[in-house]
Amino acid sequence: MTVMPNPTAFAGCDDTSVLKERGQREVFCGLTSIIWLHRKMPDAFFLVIGSRTCAHLLQSAAGVMIFAEPRFATAILEETDLAGLADAQNELDRVVGELLNRRPDIRRLFLVGSCPSEVIKLDLQCAAERLTTKHAPHVRVLNYSGSGIETTFTQGEDACLAAMVSVLPESQNQQLLLVGALPEVVEEQAVSLLSAMGIEPVRVLPAPRADEDFGIGENTFFALTQPFLGDTHAALTRRGAHHIAAPFPFGEKGTTAWLQAIANVFKVADSRFKSVTEVPRARARKAISQAADVLAGKSVFLFPDSQLEIPLARFLTVECGMTAIEVGTPYLHRGLVEQDLEFLPTSTTISEGQDVDQQLDRCRQSRPDLTVCGLGLANPLEAEGLITKWAIELVFSPIHFYEQAGDLAGLFSRPLRRSERLKLAAVS
Ligand code: SF4
Numbered sequence: 001m002t003v004m005p006n007p008t009a010f011a012g013c014d015d016t017s018v019l020k021e022r023g024q025r026e027v028f029c030g031l032t033s034i035i036w037l038h039r040k041m042p043d044a045f046f047l048v049i050g051s052r053t054c055a056h057l058l059q060s061a062a063g064v065m066i067f068a069e070p071r072f073a074t075a076i077l078e079e080t081d082l083a084g085l086a087d088a089q090n091e092l093d094r095v096v097g098e099l100l101n102r103r104p105d106i107r108r109l110f111l112v113g114s115c116p117s118e119v120i121k122l123d124l125q126c127a128a129e130r131l132t133t134k135h136a137p138h139v140r141v142l143n144y145s146g147s148g149i150e151t152t153f154t155q156g157e158d159a160c161l162a163a164m165v166s167v168l169p170e171s172q173n174q175q176l177l178l179v180g181a182l183p184e185v186v187e188e189q190a191v192s193l194l195s196a197m198g199i200e201p202v203r204v205l206p207a208p209r210a211d212e213d214f215g216i217g218e219n220t221f222f223a224l225t226q227p228f229l230g231d232t233h234a235a236l237t238r239r240g241a242h243h244i245a246a247p248f249p250f251g252e253k254g255t256t257a258w259l260q261a262i263a264n265v266f267k268v269a270d271s272r273f274k275s276v277t278e279v280p281r282a283r284a285r286k287a288i289s290q291a292a293d294v295l296a297g298k299s300v301f302l303f304p305d306s307q308l309e310i311p312l313a314r315f316l317t318v319e320c321g322m323t324a325i326e327v328g329t330p331y332l333h334r335g336l337v338e339q340d341l342e343f344l345p346t347s348t349t350i351s352e353g354q355d356v357d358q359q360l361d362r363c364r365q366s367r368p369d370l371t372v373c374g375l376g377l378a379n380p381l382e383a384e385g386l387i388t389k390w391a392i393e394l395v396f397s398p399i400h401f402y403e404q405a406g407d408l409a410g411l412f413s414r415p416l417r418r419s420e421r422l423k424l425a426a427v428s
């Protein structure tokens with residue numbers, strides 16, 4: 001079944017055509033991902049080993065949690081720790097001991113590194129191993145880095161999932177593994193489509209609860225649901241699992257191509273694939289056409305932020321009729337996004353990394369109809385008359401698979417509609 005336009009109709013993009021920039025960047029750090037990860041794993045606790053700045057970031061980004069039983073906190077490194085005058089490892093053992101005594105519901109504890117813990121080279125891996133031995137079998141302690149040193153915020157999830165892969169047991173059972181922390185309702189939609197095709201068992205990483213963990217091995221085939229999971233991809237591949245390469249499941253065409261790649265590996269008959277996907281595909285097409293009419297023929301400029309940029313540019317150009325002027329991404333993982341990248345025409349500038357001043361100059365010069373960028377850039381660009389979309393909303397909103405395809409198009413069309421309404425209000 002042909003589910004996407006033939007990519008050979010586009011010249012695609014090779015290494016030489018990628019604009020690589022190394023300058024000032026405008027991104028959040030990996031601690032941000034705790035906000036969606038803790039919702040996904042109700043028996044987990046995220047303990048950031050960081051500074052008051054880290055604590056403020058978490059509390060302001062997820063402030064609502066202070067009214068509930070929190071599942072994240074910051075163990076603040078004081079000046080004595082930073083100066084090496086106190087043994088931070090002993091302090092950590094004490095804090096973790098108190099936390100686990102108070103909260104017997106915690107089954108997985110993540111020690112999350114930050115800029116300060118990395119600067120003083122606090123060995124959190126060693127701490128996680130020591131604390132696992134001490135608190136096993138009830139609690140498993142893992143560590144990963146969420147620091148803002150050379151990272152972008154979605155790498156927090158990547159580092160967390162890669163840490164989880166390293167402790168999964170070995171299994172030779174054939175299975176499909178969906179990788180990426182999606183909202184529950186969205187994940188259920190994907191699992192239900194795959195089950196209707198007869199594919200089972202379908203596992204998900206991260207598993208919601210510690211006792212739902214599974215083994216992995218050479219008969220595990222995995223499909224990524226997010227394009228920022230490079231380290232997790234590498235960790236799974238090292239464990240012998242096989243990646244099912246596909247465009248990411250955004251929009252009707254992206255979702256169909258993603259499902260088709262999985263169906264091919266599990267040898268699902270074309271007729272069964274068609275009968276399972278036909279109705280939701282038609283629904284998604286209709287929803288996109290209703291939401292995207294205002295997008296057709298418009299231009300878009302994407303600043304690097306979440307690493308979702310290349311698959312989203314594929315969706316906006318192939319499924320919504322937009323023209324992508326520049327698509328920036330913090331990192332270009334070709335092994336992960338090649339299948340989306342090949343649908344972007346050579347007229348689109350693909351940039352990797354960032355030199356924010358130069359990129360702003362290019363954006364101003366090209367005057368796109370819509371600019372997708374971080375929070376810090378949106379207001380200044382709006383003041384200059386550009387219409388913007390906050391990129392971080394795309395990470396926090398349900399945007400995957402058929403039933404969310406219309407909402408995804410709507411996220412981009414809403415700022416354009418709002419601007420039209422404002423213009424009309426100004427002339428009336
Ligand atoms: S990890 Fe680094 S960038 Fe993030 S809040 Fe802490 S100090 Fe700031």
